[in-house]
Amino acid sequence: MKAIDIGKSGLIASEISLGCMRIVELEQPEIDTLINTALEVGIDFFDHADVYGGGKSEELFAAALKRSSTAREKIILQSKCGIRPRAFDFSREYILSAVEGSLNRLQTEYLDVLLLHRPDTLMEPEEVADAFSQLHQSGKVRHFGVSNMNPGQIELLRKFVDQKIVANQLQLSLTNTGMIDSGINVNMQIDRAIDRDGSILEYCRLHDITIQPWSPFQYGFFEGVFLDSDKFPELNRTINAIAEEKRVTNSAIAIAWLLRHPAKMQPIVGTTNPTRVRDIAQASSVEMTRLEWYALYLAAGNALP
Numbered sequence: 001m002k003a004i005d006i007g008k009s010g011l012i013a014s015e016i017s018l019g020c021m022r023i024v025e026l027e028q029p030e031i032d033t034l035i036n037t038a039l040e041v042g043i044d045f046f047d048h049a050d051v052y053g054g055g056k057s058e059e060l061f062a063a064a065l066k067r068s069s070t071a072r073e074k075i076i077l078q079s080k081c082g083i084r085p086r087a088f089d090f091s092r093e094y095i096l097s098a099v100e101g102s103l104n105r106l107q108t109e110y111l112d113v114l115l116l117h118r119p120d121t122l123m124e125p126e127e128v129a130d131a132f133s134q135l136h137q138s139g140k141v142r143h144f145g146v147s148n149m150n151p152g153q154i155e156l157l158r159k160f161v162d163q164k165i166v167a168n169q170l171q172l173s174l175t176n177t178g179m180i181d182s183g184i185n186v187n188m189q190i191d192r193a194i195d196r197d198g199s200i201l202e203y204c205r206l207h208d209i210t211i212q213p214w215s216p217f218q219y220g221f222f223e224g225v226f227l228d229s230d231k232f233p234e235l236n237r238t239i240n241a242i243a244e245e246k247r248v249t250n251s252a253i254a255i256a257w258l259l260r261h262p263a264k265m266q267p268i269v270g271t272t273n274p275t276r277v278r279d280i281a282q283a284s285s286v287e288m289t290r291l292e293w294y295a296l297y298l299a300a301g302n303a304l305p
């Protein structure tokens with residue numbers, strides 16, 4: 001498994017991360033196998049949020065890690081905060097209390113990375129700055145980032161926050177390519193040219209912010225998996241042909257497509273199936289050509305001007 005430097009911060013992590021949003025659906029022995037398999041294939045970066053499973057995901061993960069006797073320093077733990085029932089909350093008090101909650105549930109003294117989960121329009125950036133500084137100085141959080149934010153929102157934070165923003169977690173998959181489409185179709189009178197994110201892809205590259213694509217196998221907003229779906233016949237034909245040629249599975253090709261982008265992204269995969277974890281890890285050694293990348297992009301139903 002290749003490694004990347006998250007946000008050029010010196011935090012070196014596996015280029016594929018395991019997202020832990022769905023582990024509440026598993027029994028304890030299955031969680032053990034999932035995490036041990038991830039570690040075996042070289043995945044050392046685990047993505048959490050205080051809200052996953054209402055906090056249960058972090059607890060289950062910590063218990064499994066304890067049973068695996070993996071040293072805390074061997075893995076990288078990221079969690080997120082800011083989502084409350086029917087509200088977003090980036091107030092100083094809420095960020096601080098959410099981190100305490102995550103640290104307790106994860107049974108750890110520090111988070112490697114804390115992300116602000118979804119933009120809170122009532123955000124006071126000075127309060128975020130205060131909370132980040134307190135968390136950093138106390139050693140409770142080592143690095144900071146955001147999720148689902150556009151360039152303006154990140155700029156606003158950067159004006160006040162002392163710490164570097166190292167990551168931005170965004171929805172991106174072969175079937176969710178808005179941030180790529182608008183850049184390919186600049187100034188055209190078509191829907192694909194509409195810039196819905198303020199050129200977040202280019203912004204993150206300019207500022208060395210690692211994009212972490214979430215739901216890399218889903219189409220729509222958690223509508224389902226595009227792999228082997230009748231809804232995407234051409235895409236699946238193309239994925240399968242490339243997979244066969246490279247002797248990997250279709251899951252590996254879907255992730256290799258994201259890894260091929262020079263923005264050096266870190267996909268967050270959410271499978272709970274250890275066999276799929278092994279398959280997906282092979283994406284790290286796939287060499288995808290420029291023409292293969294574009295063939296997949298077109299097969300997903302896109303067009304080039």
Ligand SMILES: NC(=O)c1ccc[n+]([C@@H]2O[C@H](COP(=O)([O-])OP(=O)(O)OC[C@H]3O[C@@H](n4cnc5c(N)ncnc54)[C@H](OP(=O)(O)O)[C@@H]3O)[C@@H](O)[C@H]2O)c1
Binds near residue numbers: 019021147213270
């Ligand atoms: N920042 C945010 O706002 C945000 C939002 C959503 C998610 N996330 C993060 O992103 C992570 C991934 O999200 P996700 O779970 O929705 O993404 P995903 O990896 O696209 O989807 C995983 C789901 O797809 C299923 N699946 C079916 N066939 C598959 C195949 N061939 N290959 C891979 N998966 C297949 C998996 O089932 P099996 O388990 O049976 O394999 C699992 O239920 C989450 O765990 C979370 O950490 C962040």
